[in-house]
Amino acid sequence: MSQQTLPTRTAPGNVRPGAPAREAPPHRPGLALAIVLTCQLMLILDATVMNVALPRIQSDLGFTAAGLSWVMTAYSLTFGGLLLLGGRIGDIFGRRRAFVAGVALFTAASLVGGFATSATWLIAARLAQGVGAALAGPNTIALVTTTFTETKARIRALALLSGIASAGFAIGLILGGILTQAASWRWVLFVNVPFGIAAVLLAPRFVREPERHPARLDIPGALTATAGVAALVAGFTRAAEEGWSDPWTATLLGGGVLLVAGFLAIEARTRQPMLPLRLFADRNRAAAYAIFLLGPAAMMSMFFFLTQFLQDLRGFDALRTGVAFLPMAAAMFVLTRAMPRILPKFGPRRLALTGIPVMIAGLLWTTQLTASTAYFPGVFGPMLLMGLGMGLGFVPLTPTIMANVPAQDAGAAGGAMQTMQQTGASLGLAVLVTVFGTASRHAASSGSSTLDATIHGMTTAFTVAAGFAAIALLVATTFRKR
Known part of the structure; x- marks a missing residue:
C-alpha cells in the first residue's frame, strides 16, 4: 500500500505571502x-x-x-x-x-x-x-x-x-x-x-497553533499497528473466555505478533514513518x-x-x-x-x-x-x-x-x-x-x-x-x- 501525500498547510505564524494574516491568540x-x-x-x-x-x-x-x-x-x-x-x-x-x-x-x-x-x-x-x-x-x-x-x-x-x-x-x-x-x-x-x-x-x-511540518501520512503503519494491538487484545480476551486450546485464540495471537512485526518493518524502511525509530536511539x-x-x-x-x-x-x-x-x-x-x-x-x-x-x-x-x-x-x-x-x-x-x-x-x-x-x-x-x-x-x-x-x-x-x-x-x- 502506498503512502498518501497530503497538502502542506500554513500555520497562523507562517502565513503565505500575500495572504491576510490572522491574529494569534x-x-x-x-x-x-x-x-x-x-x-x-x-x-x-x-x-x-x-x-x-x-x-x-x-x-x-x-x-x-x-x-x-x-x-x-x-x-x-x-x-x-x-x-x-x-x-x-x-x-x-x-x-x-x-x-x-x-x-x-x-x-x-x-x-x-x-x-x-x-x-x-x-x-x-x-x-x-x-x-x-x-x-x-x-x-x-x-x-x-x-x-x-x-x-x-x-x-x-x-x-x-x-x-x-x-x-x-x-x-x-x-x-x-x-x-x-x-x-x-x-x-x-x-x-x-x-x-x-x-x-x-x-x-x-487561548492555545497557540505551533508551526506545521510537511509530511506524509503513514497509512500502512497506522493500519498494521492498530490491527496488531487489536488482535493481541482480542486473542487474550478470547483465551479468558474459551481457553488456550481454542483455535481462534492462537489465530488472533499469532496474527497480532505478525502484524506488529510488520509495523516495525514498515517503519524501518518508510521515509516519513508514523513512529520514527530514531526516537529510540x-x-x-x-x-x-x-x-x-x-x-x-x-x-x-x-x-x-x-x-x-x-x-x-x-x-x-x-x-x-x-x-x-x-x-x-x-x-x-x-x-x-x-x-x-x-x-x-x-x-x-x-x-x-x-x-x-x-x-x-x-x-x-x-x-x-x-x-x-x-x-x-x-x-x-x-x-x-x-x-x-x-x-x-x-x-x-x-x-x-x-x-x-x-x-x-x-x-x-x-x-x-x-x-x-x-x-x-x-x-x-x-x-x-x-x-x-x-x-x-x-x-x-x-x-x-x-x-x-x-x-x-x-x-x-x-x-x-x-x-x-x-x-x-x-x-x-x-x-x-x-
Missing part, C-alpha cells in the same frame, strides 16, 4: 496549560472511571463476565492503537486543530454513550471515545512543549502533565464512585460533556518508553481486580469503592507537585530505581488477600505503596521522553509515549484477565469454593502484575547515571 501560557491539562485529565479518567460502575453496567446492559472487560478495553485499545496516527495528523494539519477535533469527537461520543441501552451501543461509543482521545492526546503533549520553551518552565509543565496522566487512573475511580452512587453510571459519561464543550470553545482563543528515552509499556500493564490489576474485590467480596458500594482509592491518588498528587524540584536533582534513574521497587512491594502485598482481608491495612497499604511507587517511577518519564525532541517529531514522540501507556494498559488487562480466568477455573476444578477460586484467580493475577513491574525495574537500570 493572546500569549497566556498559564491559561493554555490549564485547558490542555483539563482535557488530558478527562481523557485519562475514562480509562478507569467506568470501573466502579461495572456491576451496574453489567446488570443494566446484560454483559457477560468476560465481555465486561471490553468496556475498558474498547477505549484503551482505540486510544492506544491510533495515538501514533493522531500525533502525525497533528504534525501535518496543526496540533491545535487536531486537539480541538479530538476533544469534540470524544465529547460527542460521551454524550451518545450515556444514553446506551445495549452492550453493543456502549462499546461502540467507547470505541468512538478512544478515536477522539487518540486525536487529542498526543497533541496535548506537543502543545505543552511548544508553549513552554524555557527549560525549567517546560519541566514543570511536563511534570504536571505526567502527574495528571498517572494520577488520572486513580482519580477516575474516585469520580466514578461518586457519580455512580449519587446519580447513575450514565453520569460517568455525561460529566465529560460540559468540560469538552468548554475546551472546544476556549482552545482556539536515545537510551534514556528508549528506557522510558519501555517502562511506560510495562508500568500500566502492572497497575491495571490494581484498578480492575481491587474494584471487584471491594464491591463483590467486601460489600463496598460504588462511593466507598471510589474513595478507597484516595490514598493512591493523594500520594501521586503530592509527588507530582514535588517533581519539578526533585527530578533535576536526582534524575530519572534514581527516581525510577526507588519508585518501582515500592510499586512491586505494593503488588506483592495484594497477593496475600483473602476473603476476610479488611480495608485497613490490607488494601490501604498496597494502594499507598502503589501511589508512591508510580509517582516516583513514572511521573519523571514524560520530561525524559520529551527532552531534546526536534519540533517536527514532537507529535510523534508524544503519541509514542501515550501509545506505550495505553497499549500497556489494554494488553496488560487482557493478559491479567486471562490469568485470572485460567487460575480461578483451575482452582474450581480442584474442589475450591467459588469464593476461594475467585480469590485465587485475583492473587495469581497480582503475582503476574508484580512480574511486569520487576521487568520494568530491570529496564530502569539502563538509564544513564547522569
